[in-house]
Amino acid sequence: MPGVGEGVKQLQAAYGNSITEMPSIHGMPRLKIKIDDVPVIAHYLHTHPNLRGALSLLWAVDHRPREAGYELCYLFTLAAHKDWLLLCTDLPGDTRLFRSITPHIHAAKWYEREIRDMFGLIPVGHPDMRRLVRHEHWPKGAHPLKKDFPWDRVLERTQGEYVFRQIEGEGVFEVPVGPIHAGIIEPGHFRFSVAGEPIMQLEVHHFWKHRGVEKLFEREKLTEAVPVAERVSGDTTVGHSLAYCQAVETLMQMNVPRRARYLRSLFLELERLHNHLGDVGAICNDTAYTLAHAHCSRMKEQLMQLNDRLTGSRFLRGTMTIGGVSKDVSAIQRGEVVDLVDRIEQDFSELESIIFANASLTDRLEATGVLTERTAWDHGVVGVVGRASGLDQDVRRDHPFAAYDELPVKVVRYRYGDVRARMRVRMDEIHESIRLIREIGHKIPQGPIVAATHHMPQPSEWALSAVEGWRGEILYVVMAGENGQIHRCKVRDPSFVNWPAIQWAVVGNIVPDFPLINKSFNLSYAGNDL
């Protein structure tokens, strides 16, 4: 399969008239496209057997006050070598309409609705024009990411009702669940249409927790927004803060010292480890197998206490800083880490053999909540969920960051896409993370842990960064503004792309299996709602 260079040539050969090549951004090719030709070109890029571009991110920028107008950017990942290719298009002046690509590319569905809500730009031809982020009680015309919308505006309440998709027929019922659920979990609303026990349709109605994170970023200076990034999704503190730091470092042309890059990988793997352990336990718990849950949460607790001893935070908060890390790990502490993960590996292996010997557990997990590879690819599913459905992707291997260029990662992959496959991916990744932590313990070099710079990016310069958090690919786009302010920060938690996919995974399953399927996805509500 051709690389991204040939891909660009192929696109230019096919649609030369509507494409202008722009200077590449940090090695990523960028094409400027006439606004009306976006759907055709996106469709070609998505479906051509040579290219098979998957939409990874779609975001908008309001360029005011520097210039009047909006810009839309479509980030595609090409199947071969996982290269990125960026398509951009301008909406000059008062233009508020753009043509939707959703009829061709499922993955754009939520992005375009999000852009409509946040910027007031209208995706013409989008099959679902209901509000997404703005709930119906928000006043008309409130589009928070427009530059003329004050960050602290108090929203008045208006009347309005969200209309769910309905299935009608004899014996068809709707089951509403949420926003407040039975367990200690985050709020979200699920609407099932059922005929008897099997689910005919699920509609996810989220964004209850929308806190205006992207707007809050725009108030901060580039160098001071790490605490906000840490609180986008608390369980992914390291993943989000690392992704943010990397984007800013690219903008400020910083070279992170080698030791700091190793420490970043160490913290990221520790985060992956305790979350995966918690998930394996929680999946077992949702089949009423509390023994495995008790053992897993005990091990998870050991790791969180270790985090606390290492950094003073059980969630590793305050470890990432622009240019490196703010907490060093001494040789003695390193020994403690390796010692603990060794013990946990032994402990967990014993538990695995107990789990796999349990036939009734396997019966609940197998063939439950199947997400096929095709559906997963169509929706651009990432991370653990994608790998359990056979998608071969991992940012640590495809776009190495931190120390992963020196620490090759074995990408775990299962094909069946059921709950069991998602649990197996996590179990195997637990072993892989432990192996990586051990390797980091051996290989970590001496040296400084933070770099300095005086370079300040020009306004409207921007950078993209990707991190494989424990859920999957986290993307940040940071654009600089005047005097080191942030002009725009696009945050994409893996949950945002995986939530729509869960609606397909549950079809045909019975309602009592939904909590189990949901747990096997274990998506963040906070990271999704922003």
Place this chain on the structure above:
Amino acid sequence: MFRILKKSLKTGVVTGRHPEVAQPGESVTSEAHEKAKPFRQSLTIREVDTGSCNACEMEMNALTNPVYDVERFGIHIAASPRHADALVVTGPVTVNMERALKDVHKQTPDPKLVIALGDCAINCGVFKGSYAVTGPVDRHIPVDVRIPGCPPRPSEILQALEKLREEEKGF
């Protein structure tokens, strides 16, 4: 079966194996202490997330793990506010969750306690002032106990709950 028993024996009892709280938190006010009197023997909690980053949820969940095992103190987590004696609220109250929070508060039978857990619930934390946030919690419902931290450690939550329910001195 043998494998499971062996594993349990090898693991032993882990309850209570956690570091002590370094600095004792602010003590519970005497009004809250008085209000908690009916719940000294048994306290049932309903947790409500009104926009937290989910770290507080993880720490609440950790309370039920074998290390903290909150049930041994007679503290239970309920699945419905109708069963609850106390609401634990986390997160700055978002515009979209405001109604739901008030509903839950109304649904919880009196007498009841409201515990604001974490900095966001107490003062909105980093989300303070945002267009999408209408909090903090005490703007919408009366709060009896505040447990600060971002997020508070499980041992700190445990300590605050213990303080709330301890017998008055001299009894």
